[in-house]
Amino acid sequence: MAQVTGKAFDMGLFGRVMTFARPYMRIFYLALFLTILLAALGVARPWLIGKAIDVYVINDDPQGLLYLTLLVIGILLLEAVAQFYQTYYSNWIGQSVTIDLRSKVFSHVTGFNLKYFDKTAVGTVVTRCISDIETISDIFSQGLLNILGELLKLIVVVAVMFAISWQLTLYSLVPIPFLIVVMVVFKNAIKKAFQQVRTQVQRLNAFVQEHITGMSVVQVFNREAEEKAKFIEINRSHRKAHIRSVWAYSIFFPVVEILSAVSLALLVWWGVGGALEDKVTRGELVAFILFIYMLYRPIRQLADRFNVLQMGMVGSERVFKLLDVKDRIEDTGDVREGIRGNIVFDGVWFAYEGEDWVLKDLSFEVKKGETVAFVGATGAGKSSVINLINRFYEFQKGDILIDGRSIRDYDLSYLRSQVAVVLQDVFLFSESVRNNATLSNPSISEAEVRSAAEAVGAADFIEKLPGKYDYNVRERGSMLSVGQRQLISFIRAYVYKPNILILDEATSSVDTESEMLIQHAIDKLTENRTSIVIAHRLSTIQKADKIIVMDKGRITEQGSHAELLEKDGTYKGLFDLQFKEG
DSSP, rough: OOOOOOOOOOOHHHHHHHHOOOOOHHHHHHHHHHHHHHHHHHHHHHHHHHHIIIIIIITOOOHHHHHHHHHHHHHHHHHHHHHHHHHHHHHHHHHHHHHHHHHHHHHHEEEEEBBHHSSSSSHHHHHOOOOOOOOHHIIIIIIIHHHHHHHHHHHHHHHHHHHHHHHHHHHHHHHHHHHHHHHHOOOOOHHHHHHHOOOEEEEHHHHHHHHTTHHHHHHHTTOOOHHHHHHHHHHHHHHHHHHHHHHHHHHHHHHHHHHHHHHHHHHHHHHHHHHHHHOOOOHHHHHHHHHHHHHHHHHHHHHHHHHHHHHHHHHHHHHHHTTTTOOOOOOOOOSSOOOOEEEEEEEEESSSSSTTTEEEEEEEOOOOEEEEEEEESSSSHHHHHHHHHHTTTTOOOEEEETTEEEEEOHHHHHHHHHEEEOOOSSSOOOSSSHHHTTTTTTTTHHHHHHHHHHHTTOOHHHHHHGGGGGGGGGGGGTOHHHHHHHHHHHHHHHHHSSEEEEEEEETTTTTTHHHHHHHHHHHHTTTTSSEEEEEEEEGGTTTTEEEEEEEEEEEEEEEHHHHHHHHHHEEEHHHHHHHHOO
16 A cells, blocks of 8 residues: 655656656657757857857857847747647646546445445545546656756756856856755755645545535534534635645745855956956856756746645645555456345344444345335334345355355456346436436436336426426436435336345335325335345235344344234334334
């Protein structure tokens, strides 16, 4: 796992970032060539201006001065074209790396088991997938190649300065050791500030995402003022982190300007005297003044580019930490056929954490085409049973068999394609009714969707919607009632033609009229397929082939509705209680 090293530049992290640039190395090398060309062209202009003064101005040669001026203009035009393509290609590489890396991270995240999301804020994952990866793209568009270009420019400038006059060069470079010290201090300060900025951005994203999703709770309990106060506190922490980076910049740049002025003063002090004594030509002195500006401008930009690189390194640390997370279901199975619907739990033990067992030595069988219902108090382990069938979580002991094979022998994608789950809390996307039913699967036709809607009893309400099957249900299906959202989830299960159907509290949050519609949909869906139903309303499961009563992770009773009533046990007590309440 990638660790926060505290280094300004981590070669290990950078190597991992560069693996994503490999498909675009031809463009990268072209951008690198243009960077080198720009470094050479930038130095050529001051040198030519110095020559123009010494050769053509002093000797009063307007023709030669004209030719040299045209040459400088040509170099400027060439530099402009090279700068355009260098900027375009470096940004193009950055965006290409971004799309590949973001796709890989998203694919990796969708493979996590649900345990990871139980303990990780959604806003944190969003920050990793969006803004942290954006900083990595800046490594290419604003960081790496620009740093190389500025370093090359510095090297070439200093080499040319020494070639013209080593004395002038030494006087000009006197402040450089002080500048190096300032840069080291600045680099360390800005690295820490950027890490704090990313942390606060993560906190902001997590808070905003969570509170917008739970806005109804905030408003129902009149918590707007209190939650606003919390947000202001987090926002202030974010501002403080940014101010720390601004503070470092506000000190560094004035210091660079002062040292630049000192270099220029030393150059003028010694150079004017040298020019008077004919040790230095006037053209060389003018060229050196331009070189001083060229020397310190890359140094200022280097600091800025280096900080972009640091921000990219901080972002890559976080992104690669996410990519190194192993909280995922190992998909080692290779069986892609044969699921008919016989399910066997054989001595299954399961815990979300350590040995805090939620299921304890659980054994039961569901035969193909049967409907088995689970009942019990909250926390009895009912939902854990259905989470294990789909391999959303991994059990620790025992085995789960489908048609005589361990579920770990099946290809994970194939296994889940054969199991449909209808949950109590239906999640709908901000899409049309049709796309929510098919999950935008092009292989499912509109005729199949309409047929499914007719079968589960949802066609009547859909036909009354504006736009009918094209009606946008908005985020989480907010424009529909609970019962309508539930019916759409039944259409979704129906069109995917699963061999195993799981219904988790499908009627617990709806009114009596909607319950009748949903019960009809359940009857239609469970025909000729293995069905596992979790329900609190016992009236909805009386037709089940088998009812299993659970308590604290164990089976306490099982049998048909009539058999369990005759036993006069836990189920009979629950049934009598609900009947009296009714």
